[in-house]
Amino acid sequence: MKTIKTGIGRRSFIKSVSLAGGGLVIGFNWMACKRAVEAENKNVALEMPEEWFELNGYLKVGDNGVVTIYSPNPEIGQNVKTSMPMIVAEELDVDWKNVVVEQAPLNTDVFSRQLAGGSQSIRQGWETLRMAGATARQMLLMAAADQLQVPIEELSVEKGIISHKNSDKSIGFGEVAAAASKLEVPEEVQLKDKKDFSIIGTSRKNVDAKKIVTGKPLYGLDTYEDGMLIAMIVQPPAFGKRLKSFDAESIKDMPGIVDVVELETFKEDYKRSAFDIDAFDKLVVVVGKSTWEVMNAKKALKVEWEESPDIIHDMEIFGREMTVNHPKGLENTDGHKKMMEQIASKGTKIEVVREDGSPKKAFKNAAKTVERSYYAPFLAHNCMEPMNFFADVTDEKATLIGPIQTPEFMERSVSERLGMPKEKIDIQMTRMGGGFGRRLYGHFVTEAAALSQKLKAPVKLVYTREDDMAFGTYRPSYHVHYKAALDENNNLVGFHVRAGGIPESPLFSNRFPAGAVDNYLAESWTIDSNITTGAFRAPRSNFIAGAEQSFLDEVAEAAGKDPIDFRLDLLKKAKENPVGEKNDYEPERYAGVLELVRKRSNWDTGSTGKNRGVAAYYCHNSYVAHVLDLSLKNEGVSIENVYCAIDCGIVVNPDAATNMAEGGSIDGIGSAMYGEISFDKGVPQQNNFDNYRMIRHSEAPKNIDVAFVQNDTDPTGMGEPPFPPVMGALANALYKATGKRFYSQPFIKELNEYNENKVLKS
Amino acid sequence: MAAFKININGKTETVDVDPQTPLLWVLRDHLKLVGTKYGCGIAQCGACTVHLNGSAVRSCQLPISAVQENQVTTIEGLSENGDHPVQQAWLEVDVPQCGYCQAGQIMTASALLKENPNPNDEDIETAMNGNICRCGTYTRIKAAIKTAASKTQSA
Incomplete structure (x- = not known):
């Protein structure tokens, strides 16, 4: 067994955070009312508890022993939404059958590195996830020892049942959850010996599988909110070109069209991060009531393009200042190949x-x-679900829902773009129809947010397949x-x-x-x-x-x-x-x-x-x-x-x-x-x-x-x-x-x- | 705009839309049946597959005006409790990765099995070739179709 400190750099284990009414509770309540009741992940409907008790930011235990585990990282098809909670469940010693998994929203108070990239979710989450389970287990044990009036050393746990070794006393997680939630978080906990793993290393089915095969709303593109408008971009037809002018009147009278606007993805003086890449500085956005109507209007829009000058972006890439050059010109693949062969053979530069x-x-x-x-x-990433994002921005807050691999980075991008503090920005992650790195670059998140702010209306920005494939990145x-x-x-x-x-x-x-x-x-x-x-x-x-x-x-x-x-x-x-x-x-x-x-x-x-x-x-x-x-x-x-x-x-x-x-x-x-x-x-x-x-x-x-x-x-x-x-x-x-x-x-x-x-x- | 009465998953629905509107967008935007997915809009990827009188069709290329009296089945209506043999087989084999294309794959597979209850590898490849899976679950899809076929045979 390995004893580890629970506190180091892990705000999630400070109980006051998880119990105070901060972002955590608000975020989780949203998820709770939207999804918890479904509990479909094992194809068995679990009976929902009457009351939940949060033991730390990663999990809550119901009064009937059902456990909700929040999967912190974005799910792009790499299975972290199943495998990350498995690690928590392992150390908690809960029966996997009694686990409900929910996608956590972005919450930097509780979680670190909520990112899908570099194949690092499991590797970097490993110890924290184990600690989350082990800490909660320890608190449940402490509460059980108190309730059963026996020394904690004499208790053991199996599948959510705490048993006393020297008697036939036993008690379920649900019965001690309320008491456990009132305890101080222990300073140290023990992690299991790897040879004692009973969930890790065993195959568990995808927790969203039932929803996937029955067509339930899961993806960003499935977001439909009341009063929501649909928006689509019109982008330059070539790299090296930019917007010159467009004639909004040419489509304004088309059925279902609400507005045609010019949109900058980022503000001009904005210092971009590694994931703030956009192919074109300005886009035209067509806004309307339904997808088909917007698609038609988008095709009919009269736009003029011009050749773009050299573009230089000062970026801050993981703390390093960098200048990225996009020289002017219209490039060809044959030209690319010639240049590459020339450099490789001549050995200059x-x-x-x-x-x-x-x-x-x-x-x-x-x-x-x-x-x-x-x-x-x-190569184009070609995620099956094209780029999209929902945004509802008011003066008070920004609600953003959709598929994004880098929610924490995008919180900053959106905050800068809207001129709104991060605290007012709520980013909710949907299951993604593929990632492959494409959704690290969330220009579509800032675009949707800026558009909603401009229109003062909830809007879903949708890229067509053609927009998606021709957008670069x-x-x-x-x-x-x-x-x-x-x-x-x-x-x-x-x-x-x-x-x-x-x-x-x-x-x-x-x-x-x-x-x-x-x-x-x-x-x-x-x-x-x-x-x-x-x-x-x-x-x-x-x-x-x-x-x-x-x-x-x-x-x-x-x-x-x-x-x-x-x-x-x-x-x-x-x-x-x-x-x-x-x-x-x-x-x-x-x-x-x-x-x-x-x-x-x-x-x-x-x-x-x-x-x-x-x-x-x-x-x-x-x-x-x-x-x-x-x-x-x-x-x-x-x-x-x-x-x-x-x-x-x-x-x-x-x-x-x-x-x-x-x-x-x-x-x-x-x-x-x-x-x-x-x-x-x-x-x-x-x-x-x-x-x-x-x-x-x-x-x-x-x-x-x-x-x-x-x-x-x-x-x-x-x-x-x-x-x-x-x-x-x-x-x-x-x-x-x-x-x-x-x-x-x-x-x-x-x-x-x-x-x-x-x-x-x- | 015009009003259309269509039969979807055993129910009659009325929508008031442009006659050219593809069934895909009627399902998603107007009826909030979002299980049918948008992938390419040009009938090349199969994500939008639904059944029209039991046959697999690409809903992104089917104008609402052409649906008429035909029976439309979407993934939501394939079975009442998500227990169609193909859906069950998908769960058993744990096919999905991202899952986005899978509703379309299931609709094509279930139409295939209806026509050919015991398909061989080549039959499966031919029938399924119009459905792209970007995550690459093709071998599992094939295994699940075979599982579903054996379930149906023994049932």
Whole structure:
């Protein structure tokens, strides 16, 4: 058992906060009247208690023993709304059947880091969530000891029932909840031994599943309030353009149209944070009574655009002052590619980030060298629920409801935009129809808030699919050039990575194979653009993993070694005799997932006759390896098997984590195979699912095998890590099937070329 | 604007809207049946799938004026207590991640099973190919459809 202090930096454990009538109670009451009575999460209607008693900000216990646990972080499909409360329930020792889960609103008095990003919800919430459960459990025990008149040491808890060891006395949580809620919060509590976990590590169903499959309102777009108006944006048709003028009269008489206004997302002198990205400084917003009417008017609006000048934003990114340049001009994908290739080959404007040994000498003396370049285009996140937000702003308060990954950041953005103190801003989080990083950037929250303030009316701002896909905030476009040197014994003795992108570099200079090669050089470059970009599931890793793992495959082949053995040899060196001190991975755990995937895929004896590729990668504190089998079919590919081995420490909810890994693998295959946003004169050439190709049912793997390394390390990232490496496994399997290496995403284009050449030859 | 009488989930509803208004927006904006989702507006993603006389159709491309006497079923009306075999199978397999597309997936799947109670992998892929799941729950959807098929067979 582990004893921990409950107080440190955790305002949620100061009872006076949770019992005083502050933001907490108001927030929770709203949730309570709206959802608590439904209690549908186990498909069993729980009888609701007559009275609830809050023991701390994370939970309340009803007089009948039913426990409500508030899930603090935004739910984007990564299952935290189930798995975070599971951690609280574990330490509380409540029967999961008697738990009702509710989404907490933004409440910085109680919770810290209410954010969906970086695969950190479970990892960073781990100790706090356990503490919340353990503290409440301790208070219930204290109350029970008092009520039963026995020493607290003689009490034990199982599934919400407190029993006395030396007699047959027992008492339920509900019977002592009132007394427990009046107690002081203990200064120290004990956490369970991990071997005693009975909820963590067991699969529990998604708490919202019943609502999802019956179509209950859950998402931001499902928000309908009395008197609410619908608003839609009209944005410049190209990056590098801006609003010149518009003719409101051209649509004002159309049915259902209430107003047409010009709107700035941010005030001009506002210092933006990392998540305040907007593609265009001004938008036109059409406001009306119904979605269809606004959609029609939006299409009919007469607008003139003009070329935008250079735009410079001073930003404060996690405490660091930065200047972001968006140079003027209308950009093209062909131009982007040329610029990238030029920088990569000429080596000008390049920053050396890490250098070990003497790479120059190693390449000069090499017996063999391998040199390759890789490219990936911009990608759109394409959350199935398009961007939207509800806002009701009055002089007294701002009520904001909708899908947002960064509510705390947006509270500041909205406060600055409205000129309203944060205390008056209430942000309520809805379940999100996908996040993938797109909803870290809540320009639509400030837009909705500013619009409601301007119109003095409740309004739901809705992006159409086309608005959403053409608005930017894309995954950047990347390029990397690799060079490897082998000695006469086919040992990797030199490695050179030169990585860059528009507008950021995908380089992680301290990740594998850094540390495993004596002579190592990592370089970085960037190109500014007026096309806006943002974090996309596993930022930077979502390109560099596939490229690196594809390149290593080619190097292993040149060295005449099995691709898994080749990697394991390097990891052995990194473990036993590491080069440099800043290496950002544990070689043993890295090797662990390769060993596991080798076993699961029956690599050593079952690979014959298969078009099979392997890849492994470390990101978000977790390790993932993939093996993928495919065959060529009707000019396309049929993915037969994907084996995915993961080391993310303790797996809180195994079946949900498996679901996540299956989805990450499919997303990775889809993005690398088909995904692309390209540009012609600044105009995105894809704006809906008829021209942006998404992976579909028939293109998904027939079988996905997910396995976890079993250990009791505290949990690490899970949402992002299964996404990047599968792209490398895919590229390597494509090589096996075609005899041709794949260097440029989306791979479908290279596959089409391959098929055309085959036809020409035959 | 014109008044339309339509049959939705066994009830007759009257709405006064532009005849071109897609059924999707009548359901969501006017009848507050929000289980049917907006995803693309051009019948490419399947999030808005409903049944028209038992067949799966994309409600974003169906003008209200074309609905006429036909019976519309939405996810809210697929079963009374959320216990249609397909819904049950979805819960059993714990399919959803974000969940946004799942109502559309369920409506397409239930229409498929009505027509073909024992579909093979290829039948499932063909029928479901118009429904995008951005989270990538395709393998679970396939497993759930098979589960539902076996439930229906044994029932």
